[in-house]
Amino acid sequence: MSITYLEAIQAAQDRALAENEFVYIYGQDVGSFGGAFKATKNLAAKYPGRVIDAPISEDAMVGSAIGATAEGMRPILEMQFADFSTIAINQICNQAATQFWRTGIPCPITVRLPSGGTEGGGPFHSQSMEAIYAQYPGLIVLTPATVEDAYSMLLEAVTIDDPVVFCEHKYLYYHLKADQLPDKNLPVGKARIARTGKHATVVTYSAMVHEALRAADTLEEEGWEIEIVDLRSIKPIDTDTVLASVARTGRLLCVSEAFPWGGVNAEVISRVTSEGFHLLDAPPKRLNAKDTPIPFHPNLWKAHRPASQSIASSLRDLLRY
Amino acid sequence: MSITYLEAIQAAQDRALAENEFVYIYGQDVGSFGGAFKATKNLAAKYPGRVIDAPISEDAMVGSAIGATAEGMRPILEMQFADFSTIAINQICNQAATQFWRTGIPCPITVRLPSGGTEGGGPFHSQSMEAIYAQYPGLIVLTPATVEDAYSMLLEAVTIDDPVVFCEHKYLYYHLKADQLPDKNLPVGKARIARTGKHATVVTYSAMVHEALRAADTLEEEGWEIEIVDLRSIKPIDTDTVLASVARTGRLLCVSEAFPWGGVNAEVISRVTSEGFHLLDAPPKRLNAKDTPIPFHPNLWKAHRPASQSIASSLRDLLRY
Amino acid sequence: MAEAKIKGSKNKYCDSESRYRAAFRYMLLARVFEERTANLYRAGKIVGGVFMGKGQEAFSVGLALALDKNRGDVYGPLIRDQAGRLAFGEALLDAARTYLGSIEGPMKAREGNVHRGNIPMGIIPMISHLGSHISVVSGRLIGKRFCGQKDAIGGVCIGDGGTSTGAFHEALNQAAVEKLPLVVAVANNQFAYSTPTDRQFACDDLVDRAIGYGVEGHSIDGTDLSLCLDTFQKAATRAREGYGPQLVIGHLLRLCGHGEHDDASYISEKHKQGVFGRDCVDVAQQYLISSGWSNLAEIEQWTAEIQKEVEKATSCAQRESGPDPFQETWQALATTRLAEGNSTA
Amino acid sequence: MAEAKIKGSKNKYCDSESRYRAAFRYMLLARVFEERTANLYRAGKIVGGVFMGKGQEAFSVGLALALDKNRGDVYGPLIRDQAGRLAFGEALLDAARTYLGSIEGPMKAREGNVHRGNIPMGIIPMISHLGSHISVVSGRLIGKRFCGQKDAIGGVCIGDGGTSTGAFHEALNQAAVEKLPLVVAVANNQFAYSTPTDRQFACDDLVDRAIGYGVEGHSIDGTDLSLCLDTFQKAATRAREGYGPQLVIGHLLRLCGHGEHDDASYISEKHKQGVFGRDCVDVAQQYLISSGWSNLAEIEQWTAEIQKEVEKATSCAQRESGPDPFQETWQALATTRLAEGNSTA
Numbered sequence A, B: 001m002s003i004t005y006l007e008a009i010q011a012a013q014d015r016a017l018a019e020n021e022f023v024y025i026y027g028q029d030v031g032s033f034g035g036a037f038k039a040t041k042n043l044a045a046k047y048p049g050r051v052i053d054a055p056i057s058e059d060a061m062v063g064s065a066i067g068a069t070a071e072g073m074r075p076i077l078e079m080q081f082a083d084f085s086t087i088a089i090n091q092i093c094n095q096a097a098t099q100f101w102r103t104g105i106p107c108p109i110t111v112r113l114p115s116g117g118t119e120g121g122g123p124f125h126s127q128s129m130e131a132i133y134a135q136y137p138g139l140i141v142l143t144p145a146t147v148e149d150a151y152s153m154l155l156e157a158v159t160i161d162d163p164v165v166f167c168e169h170k171y172l173y174y175h176l177k178a179d180q181l182p183d184k185n186l187p188v189g190k191a192r193i194a195r196t197g198k199h200a201t202v203v204t205y206s207a208m209v210h211e212a213l214r215a216a217d218t219l220e221e222e223g224w225e226i227e228i229v230d231l232r233s234i235k236p237i238d239t240d241t242v243l244a245s246v247a248r249t250g251r252l253l254c255v256s257e258a259f260p261w262g263g264v265n266a267e268v269i270s271r272v273t274s275e276g277f278h279l280l281d282a283p284p285k286r287l288n289a290k291d292t293p294i295p296f297h298p299n300l301w302k303a304h305r306p307a308s309q310s311i312a313s314s315l316r317d318l319l320r321y
Numbered sequence C, D: 001m002a003e004a005k006i007k008g009s010k011n012k013y014c015d016s017e018s019r020y021r022a023a024f025r026y027m028l029l030a031r032v033f034e035e036r037t038a039n040l041y042r043a044g045k046i047v048g049g050v051f052m053g054k055g056q057e058a059f060s061v062g063l064a065l066a067l068d069k070n071r072g073d074v075y076g077p078l079i080r081d082q083a084g085r086l087a088f089g090e091a092l093l094d095a096a097r098t099y100l101g102s103i104e105g106p107m108k109a110r111e112g113n114v115h116r117g118n119i120p121m122g123i124i125p126m127i128s129h130l131g132s133h134i135s136v137v138s139g140r141l142i143g144k145r146f147c148g149q150k151d152a153i154g155g156v157c158i159g160d161g162g163t164s165t166g167a168f169h170e171a172l173n174q175a176a177v178e179k180l181p182l183v184v185a186v187a188n189n190q191f192a193y194s195t196p197t198d199r200q201f202a203c204d205d206l207v208d209r210a211i212g213y214g215v216e217g218h219s220i221d222g223t224d225l226s227l228c229l230d231t232f233q234k235a236a237t238r239a240r241e242g243y244g245p246q247l248v249i250g251h252l253l254r255l256c257g258h259g260e261h262d263d264a265s266y267i268s269e270k271h272k273q274g275v276f277g278r279d280c281v282d283v284a285q286q287y288l289i290s291s292g293w294s295n296l297a298e299i300e301q302w303t304a305e306i307q308k309e310v311e312k313a314t315s316c317a318q319r320e321s322g323p324d325p326f327q328e329t330w331q332a333l334a335t336t337r338l339a340e341g342n343s344t345a
């Protein structure tokens, strides 16, 4: 058996619906059509009335899910693309995220954001919005990089009593396969050492984990052992695991597919330099996408985002220091 | 003569309307009422038909301003509170910010965001959203801390050919006074040394500049000379000025009123540690608001945001290192 | 708006003596309480703002009395719904505590003034972004439908200005598609802050929007308590019987500033003398007396009782302490293990 | 939707021979071009997606021909408006270049497929977020009003699904308040991606929304080119004469998948055989022939010319180079001095 990242997301939702009668799915075209990416394939038929097509009303989609939680429901919302969640940002960040703090009543919604770039996606079907959401108090922001994490973290997201923004990467949907789904896995909030090494640490998440792994392969041929930390969750960030890795290697490169200003890379570098300054043998480095919208054309898109080559070259700079 | 920060904003708009027939102002209650804060007082009468009340439709407000620029107009939009700009975030970040890159046609809109906390403002009338906007390519984000900057930077914003998010601080509206408006001033993009010192650098912006100045006064009594960099613009950030200051002091504290995850503090620390690692004699520190929504009650609000006392205490820690 | 546009009519659906008397008492209670908060605000005892429902009490109470919290009904009030909140079942003390920053308040002084609610009781704690609470009420109805609780309905309040928000549109359309038992009460008080309705919409009457959503519409003189009680009762019954969302427009005038900081000098004499400028509390009082359902003496007695009640609530809230930042958890997450410290590193 | 709902009627406003012939030719050109892009997509020569306007050409062209770019009119097309774009004046080569990723395209290969426009010419370059371009068109009309250019109007396209967005509502309401000369064309093609209209709205006909915005409404069979030409001409004239926004609903059926990746198996036979299932190109062709305005031979000749035209445009675009990342400025700001480097520190 072989299962893709996308199938894992479908399977997690299938299991969540099966195990918890309070779970329902709401989003555009998620019903009998099974979603734009087929992440809810077969679920409407299997769970009649619980996988519901929404009008093109992202604000109302999220607002209604928030209300439903007060009746005990645990909605999963699918945004057709992460980029369209800007329409719902007020409900996510001001309504859902503030509710527990304001009232003491939890708001367990899961908002699935098909995120990140693919060839030909262009500026409005490619965004990585995790760091926008992470800035708001009251949200949990997950960024699974593996089939196993896509499955187990989505299942866990549904059980978490807070609003979860689940950033699944579209590029991994079909590209990534695993042999089977995990029975157990690291809990949300823990980072994972995706590869051990001793000369430098790459802290990254989501699709960039795989680019970093490829870069590490290249560097290995050059005699360098690169450690890769897959954050898995970017709010919270597992700072301990990051610091422990930097303590081992003394060098830090942060890689993210998001735009360069701020974001996960800046946050990780701030934490490491504030809390583990003395661990660093070289200035920390970061690699982001460029500071323009995400280009449509594959030539440009490939140059816009970090990739194994640019990661490898940043690593060489870092190691040379 | 004495002029407040708020009056400076009114005066800048007055002058922009007077000097450029293509400028108009659009926002809720900005017309004969003069705006919720009176930032457009008297302007509707003085410039008939050019200061226009908008319906409660932030998305359409910004969308229409974008369209108007294609006809040569240079609209100034007033959001009633920064917090309500979440409704317009799609137009600002996806429509306005991408236009020049997509088409080569500039989009000169100025979006005024009455930002930041005041006593009793609560979670939805107090937000500091600059770092949300700064993450998106294609925007310029200004955060004036002084009466002079409020005036000159707003005037300059209207002349800039890109969408400008102008984060004016409500707490400074009445609290801050100057003797007169400047004839000339530092251009947008340059940071300002608000106070010179040699033992540590505080990098900050907007209302926090004044808290930092007070903290520096306190520290001065203890024998420390604190340098304060007022960023003025947080996208772009004047990294050179920041690095030069850190080169002089060897110590960095970043202070922001925004939520703790990411944001300006993280971005500045990342730049300094990446580009000026060797300049630092101690780990960089940062001070933000707490990771909860902004509380209504003054007791809580004062504890939620950084203030002179907490800045002073962070500085003492930093100096002790 | 010409009177001919008023499409509501008294069907005596519910215009009973006891109901009317109860409604009036809530209106009076709200009025007296809000005047008290305005005084406290002017005396510097309330920070932030004070927002009053003066002139809107009849319309507000009309919706709330058509709801029954014991049946599971849900209520989404907005800034001018003190009367409705009380009628729905919010404790006066909750209001006083929230305004006065008592730590004992339902929002623990994290929130102030009108930003309060009681989720278990069915009162949505409004956020400021207008229109965004409507879909939250809808969501509760969706949740109840999932849980087999078929009997409950929702009532939600919005102003003329709030109808211009995308959130209003998305929510009303969504409710229509889902055929939810939702009563949407639009208090057209002629202004959104200082903005008159002709800068807010271009239709003759907002009730003209009903057909475009495929929902039932009602348009009434919102200063007439009988009409309000009656129309909302009718609308609530229609909703409960499965006829889907009900859009109820109440025409009235805000008899105060937007908040107590605003002198509302932009409201013209013509508006004040106009058909909706009358004070619904006066109108109701006259009706009570002329119908023989009450008399001046009794109303004076009520007023005296209410004044005591208000005095009791506000002085209690004032005696209570404010929040202590050192006792605060400073945690926005229910899942404590996933909360990041507020370390300032 | 019952036929009785069709409120449009042929007023022979503009149903002239030359106009009809021109319209038909644009429809044919769009159809042939889109079929070519679909083939190129299936051959792997186009990345991203291909979105076709099959079945909507008459409605699309109707709006565009009612606009006049030389008069300063503005056009806001959406994904199914290839026909309208061509009729408004977009060069076929622009479309081919954008689809095929040529660096010579109007968006310099930064953008693809339908995400193109020409701001100086008056074509709004749509972003993906549905509904958000409507207020942009309005803004251009506001700008023109400021500049004393009183004669121009705007035309903007949206689908049935797009009407559920808050942006649609805010923009239409804003246009009504500002009484802008804006024609809003809603192509109700019965589906939003896979979602049927009964999951999208609950009114009988979207034209029922007109009254609630205080705008004029028109509802027509969007498969009938005469009706489309006529209704849009009427609506455009009304807009130009100062009667404010015009809401035109065209009832029709999407005769293809949402995009070329979608086999649209969810569209039932009933829909396909239904009143809006007919192909507007066939309908128009029959009309041309039966009215004696053209004949099969001429149409075949047009088709041959068009095929050449399409071939020329696509092969030209295919021969051109794609973008070179090293030649890119990688700058999102017009104000170069304020651009931050893309340094990766």
Ligand SMILES: Cc1ncc(C[n+]2csc(CCOP(=O)(O)OP(=O)(O)O)c2C)c(N)n1
Binding pocket: B028, B056, B058, B080, B084, B087, C079, C080, C128, C129, C130, C158, C159, C160, C161, C162, C163, C165, C187, C189, C191, C192, C193, C254, C258
């Ligand atoms: C989305 C949004 N934009 C702006 C505001 C600021 N604001 C608060 S109340 C108000 C006017 C509301 O008018 P209306 O809806 O008519 O209600 P009323 O105050 O008249 O009861 C405005 C503009 C807001 N709360 N939400």
Ligand SMILES: Cc1ncc(C[n+]2csc(CCOP(=O)(O)OP(=O)(O)O)c2C)c(N)n1
Binding pocket: A028, A056, A058, A080, A084, A087, D079, D080, D128, D129, D130, D158, D159, D160, D161, D162, D163, D165, D187, D189, D191, D192, D193, D254, D258
């Ligand atoms: C705000 C927003 N949400 C979701 C989408 C994804 N999306 C693209 S096209 C589409 C369906 C559009 O349906 P309709 O408006 O009827 O136009 P049609 O495709 O039928 O022409 C959807 C949901 C989007 N583009 N914008």
Ligand SMILES: [Mg+2]
Binding pocket: C159, C160, C161, C187, C188, C189, C190, C191, C192, C193
């Ligand atoms: Mg109002």
Ligand SMILES: [Mg+2]
Binding pocket: D159, D160, D161, D187, D188, D189, D190, D191, D192, D193
């Ligand atoms: Mg459609």
